[in-house]
Amino acid sequence: MPSKRPRRKFTDEFKNQMVQLYLNGKSKSVILKEYELTPSSLDRWITQHQQSGSFKEKDNRSDAENELIKLRKENEHLKMENDILKQAALILGRK
Structure with missing residues (x-):
């Protein structure tokens, strides 16, 4: 089985150069x-x-994608708060 090539990282400058080559007519x-x-x-x-x-990537997200990310974070925060309150109710209920 052939070995996989390691993932390469490209600078923004390199990416821009490739785009400019394409825009200047290079196939x-x-x-x-x-x-x-x-x-x-x-x-x-x-x-x-x-x-x-x-x-x-963050600069290329739509408003809907940004809203979805924000709502997911808020949802996780609320779930955590809910779990804390459940635990507190159990502890207080025992006393």
Whole structure:
């Protein structure tokens, strides 16, 4: 079985250079071969650049996604508070 290639990390500068190559007319297939990139990575970088100009995931989230994340955090906090109150009620009920 062939060994998996280690996951590579790319700087924002490198990602921007790849997007600029594509925007200046270089074909995706040539960029992918030359820099040994995956098609999904290059496509994601191009999309992120067009949407917000940033390659950070948090900058490319929609308002609905941000709201969902906020509500999930709030829900977890409320569950924790509820568990604490249940424990307190059990302790006080025994006395």
